[in-house]
Amino acid sequence: MQTVLTRKKFSRNLADSNVRGIVALRCLNCLREYDSLRSGYCCPVCELNGAVDVVYNYEALGSIFMNSLKESSSFDMWRYEKLLPVQRPPRLNLHTGGSPLYEFGHAGCGQVLIKDDSRNPSGSLKDRASALAVALAVSEGFGTISAASTGNAAAALACMCATQNLECIIFAPSSAAREKLAQIRAYGATVIEIDGGYDEAFDACHRKSKENGWYNRSTGLNSYMSEGKKTVAFEICEQMGWQAPDKVFVPVGNGCIVGSVYKGFLELFLMKCIDRIPKIIGVQAQGSDYMCRVWEAEASPHSGKILQSETKASSISVALPRDRIKALRAIKDSGGQFIRVSDAEIYEAVVSLACSSGVFAEPGAAAAFAGAKKLSAFDHEETSVVLITGSGLKDISGLLNSGALSVHQGGFSAAQ
Numbered sequence: 121m122q123t124v125l126t127r128k129k130f131s132r133n134l135a136d137s138n139v140r141g142i143v144a145l146r147c148l149n150c151l152r153e154y155d156s157l158r159s160g161y162c163c164p165v166c167e168l169n170g171a172v173d174v175v176y177n178y179e180a181l182g183s184i185f186m187n188s189l190k191e192s193s194s195f196d197m198w199r200y201e202k203l204l205p206v207q208r209p210p211r212l213n214l215h216t217g218g219s220p221l222y223e224f225g226h227a228g229c230g231q232v233l234i235k236d237d238s239r240n241p242s243g244s245l246k247d248r249a250s251a252l253a254v255a256l257a258v259s260e261g262f263g264t265i266s267a268a269s270t271g272n273a274a275a276a277l278a279c280m281c282a283t284q285n286l287e288c289i290i291f292a293p294s295s296a297a298r299e300k301l302a303q304i305r306a307y308g309a310t311v312i313e314i315d316g317g318y319d320e321a322f323d324a325c326h327r328k329s330k331e332n333g334w335y336n337r338s339t340g341l342n343s344y345m346s347e348g349k350k351t352v353a354f355e356i357c358e359q360m361g362w363q364a365p366d367k368v369f370v371p372v373g374n375g376c377i378v379g380s381v382y383k384g385f386l387e388l389f390l391m392k393c394i395d396r397i398p399k400i401i402g403v404q405a406q407g408s409d410y411m412c413r414v415w416e417a418e419a420s421p422h423s424g425k426i427l428q429s430e431t432k433a434s435s436i437s438v439a440l441p442r443d444r445i446k447a448l449r450a451i452k453d454s455g456g457q458f459i460r461v462s463d464a465e466i467y468e469a470v471v472s473l474a475c476s477s478g479v480f481a482e483p484g485a486a487a488a489f490a491g492a493k494k495l496s497a498f499d500h501e502e503t504s505v506v507l508i509t510g511s512g513l514k515d516i517s518g519l520l521n522s523g524a525l526s527v528h529q530g531g532f533s534a535a536q
């Protein structure tokens with residue numbers, strides 16, 4: 121089932137690099153390659169089933185990339201600009217990326233590290249993608265950016281737009297959490313509430329953006345979003361002295377983050393900055409497990425049955441993951457696996473992570489920590505990184521209603 125990747129295989133047919141070292145945009149569905157796609161959306165043949173990969177000239181960029189880091193004094197996502205499709209625009213000065221990697225204290229023999237990406241400007245890893253979206257929109261002369269989102273991506277986009285002269289329009293399901301909508305509005309964005317779920321909001325955003333000529337940041341449509349998110353993998357390896365961990369635990373909803381994390385490690389491997397790619401462990405909520413089912417059945421990422429999502433972990437609550445091709449590739453090509461955790465395990469993980477490390481994660485993010493506990497990452501002689509993608513302050517009411525606080529009132533040992 122696992123596909124063995126070699127540098128030669130991935131680098132073949134790469135012509136001389138063009139601007140910024142990008143050699144092609146490759147559709148992951150039909151494998152057609154394109155010189156450029158305005159606004160970096162999907163493959164024009166496969167449309168929404170055809171997420172594209174931005175492919176760089178890794179052979180040429182390896183030493184250039186490492187030398188550029190010696191000259192950079194900042195520790196944020198723009199530090200890795202040689203492997204990004206666009207430059208940071210003026211006034212986009214919020215410190216994005218450069219999040220801490222903590223050693224987690226525990227009783228087992230494994231080394232567990234917590235990558236705390238809740239420390240981004242709007243409180244989630246999505247800031248990395250939204251910063252890139254804003255940079256692309258500015259470079260292409262757009263005045264308005266839109267997105268469909270239930271929360272974190274929209275808050276991140278509204279936050280980044282607040283630094284620029286850009287209008288931000290968010291399409292959100294009417295069921296979206298009030299706290300998250302308040303954060304989005306506070307940044308000055310316009311929120312259009314759509315009757316229905318995320319799918320209806322996505323369709324409305326797609327249609328209106330096309331009609332009005334807006335830059336559409338929606339995950340799954342805009343293939344460039346992986347480029348911002350992959351920088352978290354670059355940081356992990358640099359913080360570990362250019363070593364790759366054995367495993368990385370990543371929460372999975374739409375599939376964009378897990379696909380992006382894998383791409384980051386793959387690019388470092390292709391540039392010979394690291395000597396292996398870690399196993400990527402995709403953690404889904406039990407009631408929102410499309411990727412688990414497709415992976416277990418060894419089926420096409422498009423063939424899964426779409427079931428109504430039933431989990432309180434709102435940021436990973438997705439019936440049909442939009443970035444399912446990239447998500448499945450991440451697990452298969454890294455030799456990793458998908459696992460499920462229950463909502464009870466997720467809320468327990470919110471509290472056990474907070475009270476044993478001081479890192480307060482939202483439920484969707486704590487799912488990664490629940491997954492690490494489930495696979496006994498603390499007890500194996502290996503190094504695991506747990507990716508915390510969003511702050512617990514984003515979903516306080518869910519935690520209050522979960523009952524998890526009273527269960528663990530007397531304290532908790534992470535090794536349990």
Ligand SMILES: [Zn+2]
Binds near residue numbers: 152163165170
């Ligand atoms: Zn295609």
